């Protein structure tokens with residue numbers, strides 16, 4: 646579904662130039678949940694913005710279902726870390742969720758139904774008439790996830806989606822993502838700096854090197870499903886993978902040895 650080939654990007658020019666992406670290659674199949682990890686500032690968001698069509702990369706190609714991405718594609722949704730800036734404070738929760746559905750050319754009643762269904766799926770049935778500022782941070786991020794779900798994107802991009810909530814809420818949102826992903830058989834690319842999270846939610850963990858970013862590891866997460874916050878995290882396979890990803894992120898591992 647998603648083919649990224651030799652993607653490069655440089656911010657600025659001359660002595661101030663910063664080479665963010667140094668030739669990233671990555672394929673994601675339909676229905677996969679792929680986590681991208683890497684050292685802070687290595688270029689993870691730059692990669693995601695290129696896939697979302699929000700940034701024109703310096704070189705290389707992004708193909709979504711065979712079509713080059715050169716502007717924000719119609720069949721894609723993004724959940725950002727900063728929920729407080731991605732929801733409109735003057736719109737009700739239901740209106741925030743149904744807004745993008747106008748692009749789907751659904752009538753008002755169908756938009757409302759889709760919004761209510763998505764809100765129920767994220768455990769926010771009954772909150773449709775509230776405003777984002779009346780909700781906790783975790784609930785606001787659930788609204789962002791509901792908005793993405795209602796849109797039924799072919800590909801869901803998540804950029805540090807749980808980075809601004811407390812640890813307990815983070816675990817709840819990880820499990821929510823796994824549940825709704827199961828319902829919709831969605832394809833998800835999730836960026837995180839949290840190695841444990843990447844192994845817990847991912848079908849695959851792709852590790853980027855420090856800038857200029859390249860793929861230095863691509864590990865399949867072969868852990869039992871459904872995942873569970875206690876038993877999955879104490880599974881020997883989880884502990885092994887977490888250590889392996891940690892070594893790759895820190896540059897302590899020969900990359901080729903970890904790539905299947």
Ligand code: ADP
Nearest residue numbers: 656657663665684685686687688689690691692
């Ligand atoms: P990550 O998501 O891995 O933390 P980013 O993709 O946000 O990394 O950024 C990669 C590098 O590019 C960082 O050093 C960052 O400072 C730089 N960078 C990001 N956006 C811009 C920009 N618009 N202009 C200049 N430099 C940028």
